Amino acid sequence: MANRTNAKEVLRRYAAGERDFCRFNLRGQSFKNADLSGADFSEADIRGTNFSEATLCGANFSRAKAGLQxxxxxxxxxxxxxxxxxxxxxxxxxxxxxxxxxxxxxxxxxxxxxxxxxxxxxxxxxxxxxxxxxxxxxxxxxxxxxxxxxxxxxxxxxxxxxxxxxxxxxxxxxxxxxxxxxxxxxxxxxxxxxxxxxxxxxxxxxxxxxxxxxxxxxxxxxxxxxxxxxxxxxxxxxxxxxxxxxxxxxxxxxxxxxxxxLIGSTSGTNFLKADLTNANFTAATLGSTSFNAAVITRTCWKETRKLHLASSGLSILRNIDVSALLVSGNGYNQDFKYADLRGANLVGANLEGANLKGANLADATLKAANLKDANLTSSQCIGVDFTSAYLTGACLEAWNIDPTTTLTNVDCQFVFLLEHPNHLGSRERRPHDPSATFAPGDFGKLYTEIMDAVQILIRDGINPDAFLAAFGKLMAEHPEITLDSIQSIAKKGTDALVTLAVTPDTDKAKVERDFLKAYKVGLEAGKNQARLESARESIRDIKEIISILTPANNPVVKLIAQAGAKAMNNSSDQSPTIKVSGDAIGNVIGDNATISGTIAKSIQQLPANDDRQADLKNLLEELSKAIASEEISDTDKADLLAQLQILVGASQEPETPAAKEQSGRALRTMSALAKNLPTATQLVTECRRLLPEIAKLLGLSLNLG
Incomplete structure (x- = not known):
């Protein structure tokens, strides 16, 4: 161990480009609010060191000794x-x-x-x-x-x-x-x-x-x-x-x-509110260390010692079973049902036979993890990295993935789409033939096709005239969408599920919103012959597609319909991708001033029983006023207000999985919409400031940069 080095010297060397602080004696030093991203503190003595509110993304603390002096x-x-x-x-x-x-x-x-x-x-x-x-x-x-x-x-x-x-x-x-x-x-x-x-x-x-x-x-x-x-x-x-x-x-x-x-970590190593994204604590000693309110997305805890004796606040480390999994990497046949694993670093973990039903794995990394026969039913896998993971025999019923989910080089021979056998005794194996297996690359291709699609649920069947008008308007506003984009139209009881193929960079939420807005206008306005004749002229072939909804000819078209909407992820009738709120749609149709007023009233009705709820309410009010006062196009303003309405609705019960998913999607969409606005507008600055704070209060780990 080197002689004790003071914080000023370390910061001076870091500013000069040095990153190697291996084996330094930093006991009792303060790096509060410092940016030390990528620094190497391996084998350093950091007992009693203050890293509160520091930025330590990618920092290496492997084999470091933390805790009390x-x-x-x-x-x-x-x-x-x-x-x-x-x-x-x-x-x-x-x-x-x-x-x-x-x-x-x-x-x-x-x-x-x-x-x-x-x-x-x-x-x-x-x-x-x-x-x-x-x-x-x-x-x-x-x-x-x-x-x-x-x-x-x-x-x-x-x-x-x-x-x-x-x-x-x-x-x-x-x-x-x-x-x-x-x-x-x-x-x-x-x-x-x-x-x-x-x-x-x-x-x-x-x-x-x-x-x-x-x-x-x-x-x-x-x-x-x-x-x-x-x-x-x-x-x-x-x-x-x-x-x-x-x-x-x-x-x-x-x-x-x-x-x-809390008593044990008093005056110990302090990472309060520090950003430890992708930091490495492999084999470090962490007793009497505070990680309260720290960002620990994809932080590596493998083989750490005394992690269960660290103060972890409300992070995923508070669950001792999860903490033990992060340290050992061994979850063989263990039960993590509905566990909070957001941002967990499970690279190479053994999760064979593990029950991950309903678990929140958002933004976690499971590179090269063994998920053989694991139960991923209803798990939240947005932003998860499954690169080179082993998924043979896993159950994927209604798991939630999107284009941010990485499935590169996944090793998978077959999967099941139902947790429990149906009335025919089948768990919907894929491939169907028990003797068949996926060829290398097939699994990733299969689910990539599903993710590059927009699914729109139309309630109470399809009105042909309204559908024609709405789809014509959709093609006019989104030139990348054509008749060939329609992958399937499947009947779901009295409803219809329309699946459209889109490019990876398509704003799926906007496509769904634009179509449903135009479709509802068509239903309410009745048959406008002049407008409909113009639409029919350009898309007359759609009637042929709609005819597949008749009882005599109702095949399930292409891959998603074959698997069943619920089974093949985002096809679930409960998935936020297709779960359309009537109130949200109706509000989009109204004029922006009316919508703003409605949202303001909804925000006022939100509970404020504690500081977190009060802060959330204030931030939503600031965001609502910023959108309402900004001079932008009516279309952009309507888009932002629609997402804000969804966010406000989800904030009524923010702890439920469905509300968290809706809030996450709304925040991501608003962030993307703000990036497309002129950079000089004040609203861009306000969104950059408010959206991450709202996500933090909602307990969401999102990258809204």
Missing amino acids: RRWVVGLLAIAFVLATMAGILTFYAGSTVSNIFGTSSFNQIFGWCGLTVTFAFIMCTLRRGIAEEPGDGAVRVAAAVVIAFAGFGIVAGAVPGAVALALAVSGAVAVAVAVGGAVAITGAVGEAVAITGAAGGAVAITGAAGGAVTVGVGGAINIIGAHAFSFAVTFAGAYVGRRAVESPDDRGRWIRNLAL
């Missing part, structure tokens, strides 16, 4: 010792109430037995279920029920000391749990021993004080021994909860875990 370890352990000592005192007094069972008074004995029963129920439930985060849950709820039961039997007076003993025992156990949890997060078993010793020492100290204050007879000695034993029982119950909260993957005592890790 030694003096802070000693200080925090001292705090844990003091907290545990106070906990020991509380539990001793709780034990004093219980020890009344050894007294001579019947009334006092009732007190003691009530306290013992209640606290025993608390201790047993604590060991089984932990100390719950919500009031009225877990051990406290059970113990309170016992108190009520005593009162119901007429021993109302006994409930009072029971409640007192419970309050003291709960306070002591929680204090011990936090102290032990924080100590474990700092130094492991050594810290745990220090905290437990402090709790025991607190009880012993009170015992000695009581003995020195009065002459203790036999009965008093028995009382003190009973209180002492009770104190130790509650102390070790709290210690067990503290250790389990930090080390185990379940949610019992989650708030204790979060508080303990």
Whole structure:
């Protein structure tokens, strides 16, 4: 390890073009707000270093040593010792109430037995279920029920000391749990021993004080021994909860875990709000490190040590199972159903047989990952890199991909399009023939064709006149779309699904919106013979295509219809690609001033129950005003307002998967629309500022640059 180097020297060298800071001693230095993208800090000592709000994209921290400096370890352990000592005192007094069972008074004995029963129920439930985060849950709820039961039997007076003993025992156990949890997060078993010793020492100290204050007879000695034993029982119950909260993957005592890790990371290495996109922490030691609010998209955590003892805030690292997967790369046959894996770096991971149903994998990288027989049903795979991944036998029912999903060189012999067999016992294998397999490159080609398509769902069947007019207008506004672009028209109950082939750079949302807007106008305006005759002249052959919707001749055209709309991704009736909001369409048709007013009212109705919701509401208001006040073409303004209306609607329940998908698409579309505006317009600047902030508040990891 090199001699300690100060932050100014590192920044000077970086500005001069140097990137190699391997093995530097940077303990306690501050790089707050610095841009150190691509810097090599491998094997460096970064204990106590402040990287908060720094830009560290692509930085290399492999085998670096992060965490607390030694003096802070000693200080925090001292705090844990003091907290545990106070906990020991509380539990001793709780034990004093219980020890009344050894007294001579019947009334006092009732007190003691009530306290013992209640606290025993608390201790047993604590060991089984932990100390719950919500009031009225877990051990406290059970113990309170016992108190009520005593009162119901007429021993109302006994409930009072029971409640007192419970309050003291709960306070002591929680204090011990936090102290032990924080100590474990700092130094492991050594810290745990220090905290437990402090709790025991607190009880012993009170015992000695009581003995020195009065002459203790036999009965008093028995009382003190009973209180002492009770104190130790509650102390070790709290210690067990503290250790389990930090080390185990379940949610019992989650708030204790979060508080303990927050204490443990105090004055440790700090990556608060840092941008760690594509950073590499391979084999680094990360205990007592803060990653709160950091951007960790595609950050590599492979073989890191003590990552579960880092404070991770609301990132994907908060799930211990996910954290373990990122470290080991082994998810063989494991359950990650509906897991948050956004931006996860799973390069080369073994996910054979893993259940990823409903998992959010947006912007993750699974290069060369083994996904044999994995269940990807309804998974969100927007922006995922599957380059050279192995997908043979995977279930892809209703998985969500788009042109940002990379399928280059995917190794796949066959897939299934249904999670469970249908009434015929088939899981819709592709290729259909059980003896057939995809040739090299076929899988990527198959799904590339699907992604380079726009699917438009027309409700309640097709009105031929409105369809002709709308498609004619669509061809006029989008010259790249012709009659040959129609891949299929499939009947879906009473609805019709139209699939159009488009180029990769086509704004699919705009194509869908323009067609549905014109189609609805055609339905509402009725038959305008002059306009329809002009449209029929240029696209008369479309009637032939529409005729396939008749019951006598309704084949499923080409690949997407064969696979079934739900099975072949974006063909799902539940997919945002084809799920058209009637309100959104109607608003697009109205004049822009009316639309702006409607959106403003909708924003005012959004909840503002906390700071995040209030901030989101304010940002949406700013964006709405910026669009309404900008002097741009009516078409551009209508396009932006339509996407804003979708975004506002999705913000009503932003945590649902469907809302997140709609919000993501709307934000991407607005970003693309803004880029096409004249650069001198104020709206371009406002979009660059507001859209990333809105995405962050919605919990979306998007590249809107």
